Amino acid sequence: MSKSNLVTDAAAEFKGRATKKQKLQAVLHKYPWVSSAVVLVFAIFIFSFGNENFLTPNNLSLILQQTAVIGAIAAGQTLIILTAGIDLSCGAIAIFASMVMAKTAFVNGWPGWAAFMLGIAVGTGAGAFNGWLITKINLPPFIVTLGTYNVFSALTLFYATGRTIMDKELEPFFLYLGNPIPLGEFRITYGVLLVIVMYLILAFSLRYTGWGRHVYAVGDDIEAARLAGIQVKRVLMSVYVTAGFIFAVTSWVIIGRVAAASPNSGSNLNLDSITAVVIGGTSLFGGRGAIFGSLIGAVIVGVFRNGLTLAGVDLYYQTFAVGVLIITAVSIDQWIRKAGV
Amino acid sequence: MSKLVAPVLEAKNLVKTYGRVVAIDGSDLQLFPGEILAVVGDNGAGKSTMIKCLSGAETPDSGVMELDGKPTTFRRQKDSRDAGIETVYQTLAVSPALDIAANLYLGREIRKKGPLGSIFRMLDNSGMKKSAKEHITALGIGTIQNMSQAVETLSGGQRQAVAVARAAAFGQKVIIMDEPTAALGVRESGQVLKLIQSLRARGLPVILISHNMPQVFEVADRIHIQRLGKRIAVVTPKSHTMNEVVAVMTGALILDVKDQTLGPVR
Numbered sequence: 207m208s209k210s211n212l213v214t215d216a217a218a219e220f221k222g223r224a225t226k227k228q229k230l231q232a233v234l235h236k237y238p239w240v241s242s243a244v245v246l247v248f249a250i251f252i253f254s255f256g257n258e259n260f261l262t263p264n265n266l267s268l269i270l271q272q273t274a275v276i277g278a279i280a281a282g283q284t285l286i287i288l289t290a291g292i293d294l295s296c297g298a299i300a301i302f303a304s305m306v307m308a309k310t311a312f313v314n315g316w317p318g319w320a321a322f323m324l325g326i327a328v329g330t331g332a333g334a335f336n337g338w339l340i341t342k343i344n345l346p347p348f349i350v351t352l353g354t355y356n357v358f359s360a361l362t363l364f365y366a367t368g369r370t371i372m373d374k375e376l377e378p379f380f381l382y383l384g385n386p387i388p389l390g391e392f393r394i395t396y397g398v399l400l401v402i403v404m405y406l407i408l409a410f411s412l413r414y415t416g417w418g419r420h421v422y423a424v425g426d427d428i429e430a431a432r433l434a435g436i437q438v439k440r441v442l443m444s445v446y447v448t449a450g451f452i453f454a455v456t457s458w459v460i461i462g463r464v465a466a467a468s469p470n471s472g473s474n475l476n477l478d479s480i481t482a483v484v485i486g487g488t489s490l491f492g493g494r495g496a497i498f499g500s501l502i503g504a505v506i507v508g509v510f511r512n513g514l515t516l517a518g519v520d521l522y523y524q525t526f527a528v529g530v531l532i533i534t535a536v537s538i539d540q541w542i543r544k545a546g547v
Numbered sequence: 548m549s550k551l552v553a554p555v556l557e558a559k560n561l562v563k564t565y566g567r568v569v570a571i572d573g574s575d576l577q578l579f580p581g582e583i584l585a586v587v588g589d590n591g592a593g594k595s596t597m598i599k600c601l602s603g604a605e606t607p608d609s610g611v612m613e614l615d616g617k618p619t620t621f622r623r624q625k626d627s628r629d630a631g632i633e634t635v636y637q638t639l640a641v642s643p644a645l646d647i648a649a650n651l652y653l654g655r656e657i658r659k660k661g662p663l664g665s666i667f668r669m670l671d672n673s674g675m676k677k678s679a680k681e682h683i684t685a686l687g688i689g690t691i692q693n694m695s696q697a698v699e700t701l702s703g704g705q706r707q708a709v710a711v712a713r714a715a716a717f718g719q720k721v722i723i724m725d726e727p728t729a730a731l732g733v734r735e736s737g738q739v740l741k742l743i744q745s746l747r748a749r750g751l752p753v754i755l756i757s758h759n760m761p762q763v764f765e766v767a768d769r770i771h772i773q774r775l776g777k778r779i780a781v782v783t784p785k786s787h788t789m790n791e792v793v794a795v796m797t798g799a800l801i802l803d804v805k806d807q808t809l810g811p812v813r
């Protein structure tokens with residue numbers, strides 16, 4: 207051993223001794239979304255025995271449509287959770303932006319694209335406001351977004367005067383995302399396609415750009431990132447602004463999906479998006495996870511709800527099952543994190 | 548050391564408080580071209596705070612800093628880095644979940660050439676891995692083979708080696724190291740000391756904070772002694788013994804900074 211080498215020696219020794227359990231732990235540590243993908247495949251397998259209608263193109267299309275909205279919100283939520291933050295106001299931002307779009311178009315007679323742009327600006331601005339409170343006033347994300355969740359919800363009700371705008375009143379532009387793309391027996395809507403494209407762009411940015419690397423570094427250890435010369439506040443701000451933009455785009459998906467804009471909808475979006483992110487293997491402690499995991503997480507929740515419904519299981523038990531999923535996902539995350547120490 | 552040369556980096560009367568804690572209390576520091584300046588002092592003497600001010604990681608409450616004789620203010624860490632100052636922090640400032648190459652290039656990532664880099668902003672990961680490996684190998688701290696290994700899977704000493712390699716690789720003007728050998732074994736400590744000496748040979752001045760007196764006496768040109776937030780003396784390994792330095796550091800001896808003669812505690 208002339209070229210004695212501490213690292214490789216130690217690594218070789220480790221490999222030699224690693225049990226199956228440790229190897230699994232190491233794989234999951236590197237690819238945290240793997241366990242959720244396994245759960246998804248397993249769930250689809252089981253539910254396909256529960257009801258013959260489950261594995262039909264019709265039903266699978268329905269699941270995708272049902273999960274598109276949560277999936278879209280979860281994309282923005284993932285960015286924030288990767289920085290060790292949390293956004294409790296995401297659903298409120300999306301609904302606020304959807305009401306702005308629908309009301310300026312219907313009540314004020316704006317052309318569809320102009321109303322859409324205003325809605326996007328409002329949603330992005332709302333995200334920027336969260337980011338400003340977090341980076342400039344130095345408040346914890348949980349508190350900031352708990353506060354702005356109430357503020358944005360109140361503003362929505364105030365602005366919409368409690369009124370739902372139905373599809374006949376809406377411009378076709380807003381309903382566009384609800385249209386299906388003809389793909390054999392599948393009815394994938396443009397909304398679903400938009401969400402998938404959004405995930406592809408985010409996955410690319412997180413994985414291959416310096417910005418993505420900085421997002422992970424800030425979530426991993428914010429002080430280390432700062433001392434390594436990363437402008438952490440700028441990174442955090444960019445994340446909250448991007449997330450606000452994503453939530454605003456989601457409002458378009460929402461209108462297309464339910465063919466209406468209602469100030470009272472979407473109260474469960476806030477927590478459901480966190481559920482999707484957590485089940486998708488992204489760590490609530492930040493710095494670890496993959497964005498596609500969140501899409502898988504959203505689909506898992508959709509598959510569970512749909513599969514259990516088809517199997518004739520009560521809603522209570524469905525909710526119970528989702529609860530068990532969350533706790534299992536976080537337990538796996540804790541277990542995986544041990545591999546790193 | 549001849550005082551005819553102008554210092555590369557100079558701090559005058561720096562003060563930094565954290566709430567009611569006075570971390571540095573009117574401290575000075577001078578670093579001359581091509582020298583190794585050791586900074587010693589008891590725990591809590593304000594050594595780390597001092598170098599954090601010099602590297603822009605903290606902003607001093609008052610006092611001035613000069614780089615090449617020009618007044619300078621670093622508002623963030625990146626400012627000092629852009630000025631060619633590289634720092635190994637006591638806390639290492641490495642990101643545990645990122646791999647070695649990513650850590651080496653953290654905050655100064657290199658993009659791919661051509662439109663992939665300029666339009667799509669893609670990082671040149673293979674290029675960064677390759678040169679990361681060269682830098683780590685150059686350090687001679689066991690050849691850490693796999694640049695894709697997450698830093699959290701390294702031992703404490705190996706992590707320290709990554710932080711030291713990072714500073715050595717990118718330092719252009721000044722290199723600051725806050726206890727760079729604290730977690731290292733005997734052989735690895737020797738390697739880092741050799742590295743520090745080779746940096747000096749390249750003409751780069753180094754500030755070395757250390758509690759290890761034999762190491763300090765081995766490499767330092769001058770020794771800056773910090774006590775209770777102030778620089779209380781500057782000596783050289785030739786002019787004073789280890790015991791004297793320790794005595795000054797702990798307050799058992801008082802040394803007049805100007806004529807540097809020893810005197811008993813009054």
Ligand SMILES: Nc1ncnc2c1ncn2[C@@H]1O[C@H](COP(=O)(O)OP(=O)(O)OP(=O)(O)O)[C@@H](O)[C@H]1O
Pocket residue numbers: 565568569570571588589590591592593594595596597637
């Ligand atoms: N972020 C901070 N917040 C509050 N107090 C701090 C902070 N950083 C340092 N201090 C205080 O400032 C003083 C000097 O700390 P500093 O870390 O500079 O000491 P040091 O000389 O580097 O000590 P050591 O040899 O233990 O590393 C200490 O009393 C410490 O408690």
Ligand SMILES: [Mg+2]
Pocket residue numbers: 594595596637725
């Ligand atoms: Mg210190």
